Amino acid sequence: MKVSLLAPDLSGGGGTRVYLLGQVLQKLGCDVKVFGFLFGENLYPLPPSNLPVQWVRGRNYPQILAAARELLSILDGDVLYAVKPRPTSFGIGLLKRFFSRRPVVLDIDDWEMSWFGGDDWRYRPTPKQLARDVLKKDGALRNPQHPFYLQQIEQYVRRADAITADTKFLQQRYGGTYLPNGKDTDLFDPSRFNADACRAKYGLENVRVLMFPGTARPHKGLEDILAALDRLNQEDLKLVLVGGREIGDGYVESLLSQWPRWIVKLPSTPIDKMPEVVAAAHVVVVPQRENRTACAQFPIKLTDGMAMAKPIVATRVGDIPEILGDRGFLSDPSSPEQLADKIQWIFENLEAANAIGLQARQRCVERYSLKTMAEILAKILEGLTHR
16 A cells, blocks of 8 residues: 655654654555645655655645645545644545545644634734735734644544544644554564763763653753753763754743753754664653643653653653653642652662663553554555545
8 A cells, every 4th residue: 555644844844743754654555755844945854764654845835825735736546534634634634535535644743723812812914014014925824734724624634534643632622533642662672772872972981861852842841851950960961862853943042051061962863763862861851841732742752751761751741641651750830840840759769760771661562552553544444445
């Protein structure tokens, strides 16, 4: 079976989930290719080396209409698998289905409107504002990712031939099949790496590494970890941030300016090279804050840490307690003092903490592996072919 995976923005919109689904489909023997618009200058994150990616230059309206025609012309999958209910992925999939009758599967890994206030958001411009938003070269409605378009495309979610969702929150909201984020536990295998050698390779000798292997955003609670490090006040403790967009929103820069003492920044790394980076961690931190966006997410860095048998410090937000079970160290959200206590205990009892990390890996193998995801997806694809 040929599957065309549709990403909403290959320069930073759901790429990690797209590539994960691509790996799972490859495991099922599918011929998989990723397609999408590239709105930035570079692919982010970088794809696995064995997963082909073809992009079309993303534009604002009305130029994106020509780009959409180009993208539609190269989609060749027997099944279209769109990630995120956005016009630039799911919208393209629905258009292709209209012309080709190929089934469209929609994967939902975020509540898109949560970034703008959720269901309460309304676009109510004055006539003058509407004219500016539509007619000006940089008008708000020229942007295909404007919340007005996100809100409109959400009304078509039920028209997908099948839906997958990576959290219970999203499954309850949109229906479909629960498909949690898995991990290639053969690739992410701690026995393949020497942690001390990995720390030396990345300049982290003599450092106790608290690693955040994901894109830094305000709802992810990094300020709480940094405040915890202020409380602990131990020079060899560092928060290591991995990756991030080359041209970001200034958030990481603001963290670096406020807490230069505690932060080490590593560059972006291709997904298939991430196990070596995570191997350098002593602890993986997932300090999500309790808001609508965080509650709807399955943090992929959780399974990074679990698969690599790392002690994980996280917060009781969304599905995190269920994902970790009792194989991690949970605190209340927005609680630097509790995070500091967890970090202190781990390093004072590192052998016991590492034993819990090994239990977390076993839980990941059993519940959150590519094999588990493949079993779920196989049933969905089988259902599509028997329609």
